[in-house]
Amino acid sequence: MSGAxxxxxxxxxxxxxxxxxxxxxxHKRIGVMYLGVIVGTLILxxxxxxxxxxxxxxxxxxxxxxxxxxxxxxxxxxVMVFLxxxxxxxxxxxxxxxxxQVGAKDVAFPRVNLLSFYLYLAGAVLFLVTLVVGGLDTGxxxxxxxxxxxxxxxxxxxxxxxxxxxxxxxxxxxxxFIATIHKLRAPGMGWFDLxxxxxxxxxxxxxxxxxxxxxxxxxxxxxxxRLFHLGLFMPEYGxxxxxxxxxxxxxxxxxxxxxxxxxxxxxxxxxxVFSRKPIFGxxxxxxxxxxxxxxxxxxxGHHMFVSxxxxxxxxxxxxxxxxxxxxxAIKTFNWLATxxxxxxxxxxxMVYVLTFFAIFGVGGLTGLFLGILATDIxxxxxxxxxxxxxxxxxxxxxxxxxxxxxYWWPKMTGRLYDERLGVTSAVLVFLGFNLTxxxxxxxxxxxxxxxxxxxxxxxxxxxxxxTVGAFVLTAGLVLALWGLLASLGKAGARAPRNPxxxxxxxxxxxxxxxxxxxxxxxxxxSPYDYTTLxxxxxxxGWVVVGKREVA
Amino acid sequence: xxxxxQRAAAAASPFLQVHFRSMREQLDxxxxxxxxxxxxxxxxxxGLFVAYSVFRANHPDTFLYAHHFLDWRMGALNTSVLIASSxxxxxxxxxxxxxxxxxxxxxxLATLVLSSMFLVVKYFEYSHKLHNGVFxxxxxxxxxxxxxxxxxxxxxxxxxTNLGTFFSIYFLMTGLHGIHVLIGMGLYLWLIRRAGRGDFxxxxxxxxxxxxxYWHLVDMIWIFLFPLFYLM
Numbered sequence: 001m002s003g004a005x006x007x008x009x010x011x012x013x014x015x016x017x018x019x020x021x022x023x024x025x026x027h028k029r030i031g032v033m034y035l036g037v038i039v040g041t042l043i044l045x046x047x048x049x050x051x052x053x054x055x056x057x058x059x060x061x062x063x064x065x066x067x068x069x070x071x072x073x074x075x076x077x078x079v080m081v082f083l084x085x086x087x088x089x090x091x092x093x094x095x096x097x098x099x100x101q102v103g104a105k106d107v108a109f110p111r112v113n114l115l116s117f118y119l120y121l122a123g124a125v126l127f128l129v130t131l132v133v134g135g136l137d138t139g140x141x142x143x144x145x146x147x148x149x150x151x152x153x154x155x156x157x158x159x160x161x162x163x164x165x166x167x168x169x170x171x172x173x174x175x176x177f178i179a180t181i182h183k184l185r186a187p188g189m190g191w192f193d194l195x196x197x198x199x200x201x202x203x204x205x206x207x208x209x210x211x212x213x214x215x216x217x218x219x220x221x222x223x224x225x226r227l228f229h230l231g232l233f234m235p236e237y238g239x240x241x242x243x244x245x246x247x248x249x250x251x252x253x254x255x256x257x258x259x260x261x262x263x264x265x266x267x268x269x270x271x272x273v274f275s276r277k278p279i280f281g282x283x284x285x286x287x288x289x290x291x292x293x294x295x296x297x298x299x300x301g302h303h304m305f306v307s308x309x310x311x312x313x314x315x316x317x318x319x320x321x322x323x324x325x326x327x328x329a330i331k332t333f334n335w336l337a338t339x340x341x342x343x344x345x346x347x348x349x350m351v352y353v354l355t356f357f358a359i360f361g362v363g364g365l366t367g368l369f370l371g372i373l374a375t376d377i378x379x380x381x382x383x384x385x386x387x388x389x390x391x392x393x394x395x396x397x398x399x400x401x402x403x404x405x406x407y408w409w410p411k412m413t414g415r416l417y418d419e420r421l422g423v424t425s426a427v428l429v430f431l432g433f434n435l436t437x438x439x440x441x442x443x444x445x446x447x448x449x450x451x452x453x454x455x456x457x458x459x460x461x462x463x464x465x466x467t468v469g470a471f472v473l474t475a476g477l478v479l480a481l482w483g484l485l486a487s488l489g490k491a492g493a494r495a496p497r498n499p500x501x502x503x504x505x506x507x508x509x510x511x512x513x514x515x516x517x518x519x520x521x522x523x524x525x526s527p528y529d530y531t532t533l534x535x536x537x538x539x540x541g542w543v544v545v546g547k548r549e550v551a
Numbered sequence: 552x553x554x555x556x557q558r559a560a561a562a563a564s565p566f567l568q569v570h571f572r573s574m575r576e577q578l579d580x581x582x583x584x585x586x587x588x589x590x591x592x593x594x595x596x597x598g599l600f601v602a603y604s605v606f607r608a609n610h611p612d613t614f615l616y617a618h619h620f621l622d623w624r625m626g627a628l629n630t631s632v633l634i635a636s637s638x639x640x641x642x643x644x645x646x647x648x649x650x651x652x653x654x655x656x657x658x659x660l661a662t663l664v665l666s667s668m669f670l671v672v673k674y675f676e677y678s679h680k681l682h683n684g685v686f687x688x689x690x691x692x693x694x695x696x697x698x699x700x701x702x703x704x705x706x707x708x709x710x711x712t713n714l715g716t717f718f719s720i721y722f723l724m725t726g727l728h729g730i731h732v733l734i735g736m737g738l739y740l741w742l743i744r745r746a747g748r749g750d751f752x753x754x755x756x757x758x759x760x761x762x763x764x765y766w767h768l769v770d771m772i773w774i775f776l777f778p779l780f781y782l783m
Binding site: 104105106108109110112171174175176178179182183184209210211212213214216217218221224225228229230231232237238239240243246247516 | 568569570571576579580581583584587588590591592593594595596597598599601602605606609687688689690712713715716719720723
């Protein structure tokens with residue numbers, strides 16, 4: 001725990017050996033461990049996706065059996081949602097960045113933070129076990145009665161425990177984040193001096209704390225129902241399967257805001273730094289994060305328009321769903337206004353963010369089609385839905401995650417990645433992504449249903465485009481990974497403290513930061529005030545000249 | 552007082568964690584964290600309360616019928632036991648703040664004893680039901696002895712449907728609550744051990760305060776469970 005920081009002692013070298021990592025309570029090391037596991041789950045989920053797309057190359061399928069196909073798309077969905085997209089930004093990047101941005105030494109409860117990591121890891125391991133045990137072919141939504149029938153075997157039980165554990169990991173992370181932001185801010189740092197990434201994490205944490213326990217109890221009830229035939233969800237014992245859907249979406253719809261809000265936080269940071277302009281409409285962006293978190297709790301029924309819920313409920317849920325568009329649009333226009341007359345620098349994080357704008361625009365607007373009752377009914381359970389949520393979850397969240405990883409990589413590792421590789425990866429990801437999912441909008445409108453192992457021959461052309469796109473997207477991701485990892489080698493350039501000229505506090509720490517983050521505990525500063533920063537020649541980054549405006 | 556001075560002033564306490572600037576900050580942070588966790592606990596139980604409401608709304612006659620199998624005297628006894636334990640828990644925080652060590656140890660012990668009394672009563676309730684075939688869900692098969700407890704009017708008519716679901720919800724809610732009581736007992740054991748070492752006093756009483764907060768939540772949930780199952 002203790003030990004004075006001396007020159008050259010970073011969090012990476014403070015304490016050596018595997019044990020010093022596995023039992024660490026340092027938020028930075030925990031963040032890095034999260035990042036490692038999360039990238040692993042992305043690769044696993046990605047391999048499932050590629051197998052799916054290869055299977056769909058021909059209208060008749062043929063690569064794998066139909067049963068295997070069902071397992072593949074279930075595990076693709078479950079792994080990506082529960083293990084990659086939900087924890088991706090908050091647990092990996094948030095853990096690393098949040099205490100640095102508030103100028104603290106650690107999160108409020110470091111040991112709880114480590115517990116949270118191991119709960120997540122246990123959840124991830126259990127999902128791997130279901131691969132071996134089999135039986136999980138229900139789609140990631142795990143709807144009963146199908147999912148809780150005896151024929152599903154052990155797989156579903158193990159998956160439910162995995163969901164439960166990953167959920168509690170998420171709750172504990174949320175508790176830690178809110179407590180840290182409330183209590184451990186640097187002296188002088190008021191609420192409106194928080195970087196917008198922290199407002200985003202704060203709003204996310206509210207959802208994590210209040211929605212995730214409902215998923216936890218749902219998983220527990222599903223587990224008990226399957227074992228003891230309680231009669232809660234299974235009609236044959238007097239249960240109500242629609243109740244499960246309500247429970248499930250009460251969490252899983254807010255969960256999409258657990259996914260997108262931190263992504264929006266990263267975008268707010270990057271767009272300001274790489275436009276060399278203070279963020280436009282700071283308070284509107286901050287408050288719209290909270291608005292999304294609050295409204296997000298009231299819209300779950302839009303997943304159940306065709307489940308037999310009352311028409312009045314449908315109307316109300318439809319109306320509330322459209323309300324979410326308002327804060328989302330507020331953010332988008334503020335980002336664009338930030339770039340207006342800015343000095344835009346096209347480094348990798350910014351290129352990723354520009355592609356985010358294009359994709360999030362489409363993803364958000366097609367969400368309106370699905371929120372409106374009249375258009376949702378024919379589009380329900382078609383590839384249009386698949387394309388829409390991939391635009392938001394992959395196109396927006398994963399791309400923002402990549403922007404964030406590149407943005408904070410110099411801080412995390414002390415190395416600069418190769419910009420050419422980074423920008424190329426961003427362009428490839430953008431092209432591959434659109435090639436994969438735009439055709440799915442088209443076949444969806446034409447009526448191709450989701451989750452089938454085979455499809456009508458007339459859709460084969462678009463499906464092949466989609467499969468090609470998936471491989472281009474994979475190439476982009478592999479290139480990004482390679483570019484990042486290569487920087488860790490001997491040839492990788494050393495990163496200065498502040499390579500981008502950002503004003504928030506994490507860039508005042510060493511790259512990589514020392515064990516306790518800062519040599520001297522910093523005071524709060526305006527996170528988007530660039531007037532006092534000056535770029536040094538060469539790759540020495542930016543330094544503060546003159547007196548900074550204190551928050 | 553500036554941050555370094557605060558640290559220096561508090562440096563005497565071995566319980567100040569390195570990332571906090573003062574004992575006060577550590578206490579406030581711990582309590583905020585615990586309140587947040589309790590909020591998530593409420594939502595965790597909330598799922599079960601919703602299940603209760605949905606099934607009660609759909610099958611009111613079932614709920615009316617089945618509550619005759621629960622003994623309100625046992626429930627009332629347990630309610631008073633838990634309320635008493637909340638008093639000793641709250642009182643123990645006060646003792647810790649004032650540094651009254653003997654009183655603190657006594658009150659912590661009293662809380663532990665009361666919470667185990669609760670589980671003893673619960674044990675008798677559960678075993679009575681399980682011996683008489685009052686199980687959850689599809690396994691519900693009440694014995695004649697159990698049915699004799701019903702009012703004559705209900706005995707004469709055919710029983711309503713979904714009785715098993717009522718007991719599923721009963722066992723789930725009281726069971727989950729019981730698990731929380733067990734966890735609370737573990738926490739009180741831990742506090743008793745630490746109080747025995749003399750860890751707590753006016754300068755440091757975070758754990759006593761935090762565990763008491765948790766314990767009040769456990770009591771609160773029971774205070775809802777008791778009327779919902781035994782009285783309504």
